[in-house]
Amino acid sequence: MTAPQPVDVKTPRRRKRAWLLVLVALAVLGGGAVYWMTNSRHEADDRPADPPPADPPVPVSGRPWFRDVTEESGVRFTCRNGEEADNFTILESLGGGVGLIDYDGDGLLDLFLIGGGYFDGPDRKQIKGHSCKLYRNLGNWKFKDVTREAGLDVPWFYTHGVAVADYDRDGWPDLLVTGYGRLALFHNEPDGQGGRHFVDVTEKAGLRDDLWATSAGWADLDGDGFPDLYVCHYVDWSFANDPVCPGYVAGVKRDVCAPEMFKPLVHALFRNEKGKTFRNVAAEQGFKAAGNGLGVVLADLNGDGRPDIYVANDATRKLLYFNRGGWKLEELAVRAGAAVDEAGRPQGSMGVDVGDYDGSGRPSLWLTNFQGDMHALYRNLGQETFRHQSQAAGIAALGQTWVGFGTGFIDVDNDGWEDLVIANGHVMRQPAWGLPMKQRPVLLHNGEQKGRRFFKDVSPQGGAFFQTPAVGRGLAVGDLDNDGWPDLVVSNTNGGVVLLRNEAAADNPASWMGVKLVGRGHRDVVGATVILEAEGRQLTRFARGGGSYLSAGDPRLLFGLGPSGKAGRVTVKWSWGESQSWDGLAPNQYWELREGEAEPRRLGTRE
């Protein structure tokens, strides 16, 4: 028998303690787990929001391309619209244009400025006109008011637009002024003292028009050498048809009515009867009241040598009349793809121009549009076909907040590619979307992106003017100092006319060549196409009537030659005529090319 083993009295106590410890630990862990599971917050995926990357600002390199020289020029003028009467009429929304005209033949472009109008009388419903002004270009960016001497100190009606042409082929440019219920034609005549002045020949010429006339453009549509006249009409507004329209933003009781509140009018087409009288052939042409017309440009759009007509209508389809000769005008805007935007909507179009922006040699169409539309660039594909190209060409990147009016193709930096300029400004006093009435002008540079032409907003490069909001309307492109660099004149409603001197030459060593076309026997040259060959490139420019908005630009054609400065053959395809070429024209010079004359004439001097 073995002796009993001594019992380790500490063992059961240790085990009990161990059990207890295990239980306590489990309880703590379990409790903790339960607490965590029931009380912890389930955070959302708290990845930070992706901040929108900032759009890189357009760099401004070197000096601004334009300098405002209005102050020192002596031009002090404002087109007024009469809004102070608080009538809120749609008449106030259009503003006025700018005409560039070398009326005295000194080789310098003078300025004809539209005055606009106001409302008079006890009820402030008598429509009156402010004076228009003619400023003579004295050179060196000095201008003198010569309105009285030039015979233009006349009782004016409520005016909008200006168009320039030598309607009687006497070799001197004449003036047409449009406005509410009237046209005025002023013949450029010798003043008997060695100068020139204008004589109102409206009645004599039978140029009667009692509708609301806006933009007008001249071109010889029948090949008789005398320029005919297309006049846009807007809508049937009058004080007898003047509804009160509610505002476009909450809380605004009244604002200017939209054009949709009125009926469109039949546009006028005046046939020039050998420089003596005019006859409206709109009815013969079957024109219908189909468009609220605001802009018109005439140029050879299909390369057949005849000037065609493209009309910018507000909120209705654009009109495109191809000239088939013999007074056959065929309206084919829809067929040609230039009537509506890509979505098939008619846009609110105001300003218009044509230019070869893509180096194709064909004139593409350009329109400035209303808020909510993108400005429209219709690329000319040939064979009377256009393609809405605003998106592919970068225009749409501007957004749709603009209300664009005066505009034009302009090779600002003389690189041979035509850029674009736009005067903007709303028509409503308190526009929808909370937009301001005043908008800044826009300068678009025509550059290259992935092998195609692409417009980029380079407004900061344009200088202070392009940063200053205004109610921009009329705009004319022209070389006011004959230095080969295109300048600008802009009319801001109630805000003054602005003269902008192109100083891009300072940082862009480029050459240029300017061309003035003179038709045989001073016949009209609108519809001519000029091609300049320059180092493997062909630069094509178009002689056009009308264009921009309510304005008349420089009739001469400018070719930017870039830094190389080499120019080759110049070929003119005369409208209704033959082609003619010139070789060996020196750059940095204006040349007068006369139809049928082999010898070019050197023009003017560079300031």
Place this chain on the structure above:
Amino acid sequence: MRLGGKRTWITLAVLLLLLAGAAYWAGLHVWGSYHYRAAEQALERRDFPEAAGHLKKCLDASPSDLTWRLAAAQTARRQGEYNEALEHLAAYQQEGGSAEALARERKLVEAQRGDQALIDQLLTSCEQRPEALETPAALETAIEGFRNVLRAAAGAKPPPQYLARLRRAADLWLRLRTGPADQAQGLVWRADFLKRADDRRAAVADLRRAVELDPQHFEARLELATLVAPEDPREAADHLEALRRRHPDDNRARFLLALVRRSLGQPDEARQLLDEVLASEPGHAGALLARGQLALDAQQPAEAERWLRRAWTLEPEEPETNLALSDCLKMAGQADEAKTFEDRFLRIKAQRARKATDPTHRD
């Protein structure tokens, strides 16, 4: 006591079994409570899919829990899954849920589905008793219900006074529900009504605030991008890129971004996005049209025609498609057929213009 004893082992085994049973029961409850709490938090963030997922786990653990079942029904309704909501409510009824709660919830389902009379009732009750406990749910249902009515009647313009009433409902929601997600949602609703009342500026302001409060709010950012795209396509692109990073397969953001990229003059990027949309949704008529238009921009009529004919098959009455096809065929030199589409475009536009100006017109 001797640890090694048989009785002890049996006792321990029984105890363990009991403990295991209790632990299982407690675990289920804890598990369910955990997910219910998670669901509540997801609902605070208005993350309905996540809340629904948690509630499903709750009900897996305890299918007869009436609170969880009702919450699942409400969540399904708020998510727009009405059939699922009704299934939950049927189960709720079967388990003996409150008849009053059941009736109320069924009414909310019908209202949110777009029953105009019920929507009006809800709005009236909210207007009369803004401080009542059930007002937020009623507001949410009425607003979502009305938006469903508008979706069903695409293009219809509600009377301004009704829009104003809904805007006031959204205002009340914003006053009552102060959490960031609810605030963001309230702003999105109000922006919708403001937009429909043509107060675009105020709508954009509300959407910007909503995005600030809840940067991940899909609808807020998408709507903001849609509204600002015409004004500032670059900003729109930024918002849409942000959405696309988080929701790479969402075709709404992808398609809109493609359009914006095109308007920014970036056709390659637009083309790639449209191809992605069409890969996942070959019948996306808008993407087919845009793809065709891109080909037209590049003067590739043969390629454009392929896309545009597919778009036209889907939407033969869309004027834009007819116009694009006409342009395309002209570009391809097929003038006669182009003319048929041009005529068709003009006819459709004329019909629509007549419809818009004729007050007696009825579809």
